Amino acid sequence: xxxxxxxxxxxxxxxxxxxxxxxxxxxxxVLPYLASVAxxxxxxxxxxxxxxxxxxxxxRVATSFVDAxxxxxxxxxxxxxxxxxxxxxxxxxxLGVAIGIWMGRSRLTEAFLSxxxxxxxxLPGPVIILFAVLLIGVQESSRLVALTVxxxxxxxxxxxxxxxxxxPGLEEMAKVYRWSRQTxxxxxxxxxxxxxxxxxxxxxxAFSWKIVLIxxxxxxxxxxxxxxxFFFKLLRPDKVVAWTLVFTVxxxxxxxxxxxxxxxxxxxxxxxxxx
Amino acid sequence: MTDLVDAGFRTGxxxxxxxxxxxEYVLPAVGVALLLGLWFLVHPLTRFLPSPQEVWSExxxxxxxxxxxxxxxxxxxxxxIGLSAGYLLAFLVAxxxxxxxxxxxxFSVPVYVTITTPSLAFALFCLTVFGLSDVSVYxxxxxxxxxxxxxxxxxxxxxxxxxLYDMARVxxxxxxxxxxxxxxxxxxxFLFSALRNAYALGWKxxxxxxxxxxxxxxxxxxxxxxxxxxxLDTLVLxxxxxxxxxxxxxxxxFRPWERRVFRWRDARSAR
Numbered sequence: 022x023x024x025x026x027x028x029x030x031x032x033x034x035x036x037x038x039x040x041x042x043x044x045x046x047x048x049x050x051v052l053p054y055l056a057s058v059a060x061x062x063x064x065x066x067x068x069x070x071x072x073x074x075x076x077x078x079x080x081r082v083a084t085s086f087v088d089a090x091x092x093x094x095x096x097x098x099x100x101x102x103x104x105x106x107x108x109x110x111x112x113x114x115x116l117g118v119a120i121g122i123w124m125g126r127s128r129l130t131e132a133f134l135s136x137x138x139x140x141x142x143x144l145p146g147p148v149i150i151l152f153a154v155l156l157i158g159v160q161e162s163s164r165l166v167a168l169t170v171x172x173x174x175x176x177x178x179x180x181x182x183x184x185x186x187x188x189p190g191l192e193e194m195a196k197v198y199r200w201s202r203q204t205x206x207x208x209x210x211x212x213x214x215x216x217x218x219x220x221x222x223x224x225x226x227a228f229s230w231k232i233v234l235i236x237x238x239x240x241x242x243x244x245x246x247x248x249x250x251f252f253f254k255l256l257r258p259d260k261v262v263a264w265t266l267v268f269t270v271x272x273x274x275x276x277x278x279x280x281x282x283x284x285x286x287x288x289x290x291x292x293x294x295x296x
Numbered sequence: 297m298t299d300l301v302d303a304g305f306r307t308g309x310x311x312x313x314x315x316x317x318x319x320e321y322v323l324p325a326v327g328v329a330l331l332l333g334l335w336f337l338v339h340p341l342t343r344f345l346p347s348p349q350e351v352w353s354e355x356x357x358x359x360x361x362x363x364x365x366x367x368x369x370x371x372x373x374x375x376x377i378g379l380s381a382g383y384l385l386a387f388l389v390a391x392x393x394x395x396x397x398x399x400x401x402x403f404s405v406p407v408y409v410t411i412t413t414p415s416l417a418f419a420l421f422c423l424t425v426f427g428l429s430d431v432s433v434y435x436x437x438x439x440x441x442x443x444x445x446x447x448x449x450x451x452x453x454x455x456x457x458x459x460l461y462d463m464a465r466v467x468x469x470x471x472x473x474x475x476x477x478x479x480x481x482x483x484x485x486f487l488f489s490a491l492r493n494a495y496a497l498g499w500k501x502x503x504x505x506x507x508x509x510x511x512x513x514x515x516x517x518x519x520x521x522x523x524x525x526x527x528l529d530t531l532v533l534x535x536x537x538x539x540x541x542x543x544x545x546x547x548x549x550f551r552p553w554e555r556r557v558f559r560w561r562d563a564r565s566a567r
Contacts, residue, residue: 053401061406076425132323133330143496143542145503147516148535151523155531156344231414235504238416249420253508258424265417273412 077259085263095245095267102233102244102268109168110229114222116169117176121221122214124177125184138181141174146235154240164236171232176221183217219287223280230272346529355533368541371502371515374430378437379498383491385438386445393446394453403446411443419505433505440501441494448493452486481560488554492546499542515541 062079069078077085089095124131124138153167191213195205237246238253245268252260332348339345358364389407393400418439422432460482464474480487506516515538522530 049398050401053398054405057402057405060402072425075427129323133327136324136328137331139543140539143499143539144535145500145538147504147507148519148531148538151519151531152528152535155523155526155528231416234414234416238420238508246416249416250508253420253424256424258421261417261420261424265413269412269414269417 075256075258077262081259082262082266085257085259086266089260089263089267095264098243098245098248099268099271102230102237102246105164105168105237105244106226106229106233108165109172109233110226112165113169113172113176113229114225117173117221117225118180118218120173121177121180122184122210124181125187131181134177138174138177141170142178144171146171146232147239150236150239159240164240167236168229168233171236172225172228175228176225179217179221179224180214183214183220186217187213215287219284223276223284226280227272227276230268234268344528346532351529351532354529355536358530358533358537364537367513367515367518368537370513371506372541374433374506374514375437375495375498375502377430378434378502379441379494381434382438382441382498383445383494386442386490387449387487389442390446390449390453393450400450407443407446410439411447415440415501415504416508419501419508423505423509428509428511432509433502436505437498437501441498444497445490445494448490449483449486452483452490456482484557488550488557492550495545495550496542499538503538 065076065079069076120134124134149171150164150167153163153170157163157166187210191209195209200208233244234246234249237244238250241247242251245264248264249261252258252264335345336348339347389403393403415436418436419432422436422439426432426435456479460478461474464478469477502514503516503519506514507520509516510520511517515534518534519531522528522534
């Protein structure tokens with residue numbers, strides 16, 4: 022029973038079939054979304070007259086969106102931001118997974134580090150970047166350090182909880198059979214924490230690309246975040262929205278296609294009885 | 297006989313738990329103390345780190361100044377207004393989605409859009425549209441926490457027990473009685489966990505918006521000022537104040553409140 026979560030192959034229980042909902046028509050499936058978008062526009066448009074010069078019209082945002090691509094301004098900044106995101110994402114994942122496993126395995130480490138992880142989780146992004154700049158100076162390394170420091174506690178938290186949730190029964194079994202450390206890692210530890218680690222990797226990416234904007238807006242005019250800060254000072258909310266949209270769409274596509282596909286592949290060995 | 301064994305077992309367990317609880321508080325304290333000690337030893341070797349004594353005396357001056365409390369209260373007020381607005385809105389949306397599939401799909405669009413939008417974009421956009429005022433902070437806090445509350449409340453509502461609802465109907469409880477004695481107690485855990493997560497997230501957005509808003513009062517404004525003057529000691533102190541407020545509310549308000557709300561539950565099942 023307790024194996025159920027990870028090794029569903031062993032005990033495949035008959036799950037209750039999903040409640041037999043009648044498949045509704047295409048109109049029913051698409052209509053709510055269309056209605057929602059229409060409602061959003063219906064609220065947005067009149068409001069542009071209330072906040073006359075400041076709230077851009079949908080049309081204005083759309084032209085800025087197209088303009089960002091046509092003029093090609095956005096690509097250079099996109100590359101700069103992406104480089105930072107990838108750096109912080111890889112480093113914070115490596116650090117976070119290592120620390121998370123260590124905390125989950127050792128009570129002493131857990132007790133020492135847990136208050137700092139809590140602090141790290143509570144600190145807002147701007148604080149970390151201001152600290153990094155005051156300590157290191159306004160340079161690329163301070164941005165990368167701040168990003169990594171901001172993301173790592175979240176990775177640690179997810180992995181740590183995953184390790185703590187590991188089944189002690191399997192642990193005892195490994196002891197009884199006197200498995201070598203290698204066998205234990207390969208067959209007990211990794212399969213159990215693969216899920217949390219993957220969740221952490223995905224979260225780290227999502228969090229990195231959001232925090233990078235704050236880091237850039239506060240310290241530089243290069244990169245998407247830097248440009249957002251620049252447009253903000255120029256009072257161009259239409260460009261703020263358009264560039265955010267471009268960045269968000271690209272990052273969401275990466276998340277959907279890269280992470281989801283690889284997740285499916287990595288966990289293909291699981292027989293899913295739920296979902 | 298079994299009673300004796302049971303009692304002995306229980307005291308043994310109690311002592312073990314006592315030791316565990318002690319280590320739960322002592323070891324983290326040692327961890328914090330070690331880092332403070334490291335700071336004490338290392339700061340003379342660097343040019344940029346202020347000495348602990350300097351920070352301590354600066355902290356004492358700040359604690360005596362009424363302006364400090366004004367800053368904290370102002371930020372807290374902004375958080376509470378934004379949080380309540382966003383939470384209430386999310387509650388209504390989750391409620392609407394509970395009854396009908398159509399409304400759930402309808403609201404999934406704004407939820408998806410707000411959940412993927414980075415908080416910086418919200419902050420900058422609101423600051424432009426509503427000006428450098430408190431309204432911008434309220435709106436961006438509400439907008440950022442909204443989708444997370446909807447998602448978690450929705451999951452909670454899904455797991456509600458239909459049989460309890462049937463029972464309430466069989467006993468002919470009035471709608472208000474049903475809400476008071478069946479629905480709210482059953483939903484309370486989800487309402488609470490959503491509120492606490494939204495609270496933690498909301499603080500970050502308050503600070504982000506304040507930092508960019510060029511406001512004069514507020515915790516974010518103090519961060520900005522410390523940064524402009526390259527005052528690392530003031531920055532450290534404001535981070536400490538911030539953490540005290542964040543965890544203070546968590547331990548002084550949320551935890552006791554939660555305990556009070558859940559006091560009717562079996563004492564053994566409560567944590």
